[in-house]
Amino acid sequence: MNSAVIVFPGSNCDRDLAVALEQVTGRKPAMVWHKEAELPEGVDFIGVPGGFSYGDYLRSGAMAARSPVMRAVVDAAGRGVPVIGICNGFQVLTEAGLLPGALMRNARLSFVCRNVRLRVENSQSLFTAQYDAGEEIVFPVAHHDGNYQADEATLDRLEGDGRVAFRYLDEVNGSGRRIAGILNDAGNVLGLMPHPERVIEPAHGGTDGRRLFEGLLETVAA
């Protein structure tokens, strides 16, 4: 699997994601700076990492979503290349129009930084095939703007089409229907606030995130 990790000024989980990808796939991902207009040839997986791109100016992810590299990411997603957006990456993907809805300030205004319990709602996707449907897992979250909001019709559609990938088991940030992660219509774009790349080896205190990357590797390599 030839992966690429997009790096914006202010990204701070790009290295964590790169380490996770290298551990699971055996190959170092290409680190692609936001000013690049093209992705490296043959990229078959794209990660948009967490952090505080452009200092969260205007809205979280707003500036990053308009950077040159994101046009290439949107094109690649349209061709079916799997794309994951984690935390700030999720915000960037919604701002870029690859995923519906918006991520607003946490309902209680405070930055939330802790492990959270999630339920895998869709275990059939590219990203979740190695989890069981309804399985409970633990990923850490660290965000200020993770409150997922969309209109009722959009939420109903996401639920009805099985596009809610992960749901918080407890109240975390005020997200509509406790949604933690969603898929696009085609199923090749996942955005989620929790950090799977931070739980891939026992020294991290958990390994629940590893299967996300392993499942992806299996599908992409097949």
Next chain:
Amino acid sequence: MKARVFITLKNGVLDPQGKAIHHALEGLGFSSVNDVRAGKMIELDLADGTPDSDIEDMCRKLLANTVIENFRIERLANA
């Protein structure tokens, strides 16, 4: 010429910052406040003759996230 863009949350969208400001005002003894909604104002210094449609484009493409926000454009006379 200058224009101001006012960006506000759509009705029905929860505004935690507005709520916190409301609580703080109450804490200061201002009991007359029924509700608070926070937004932002962006001032643009534009080339003369920039059409309204360009400013609207700027709002839709970047300044506002129309999933959750409304925008209103105000041109400043003699500015």
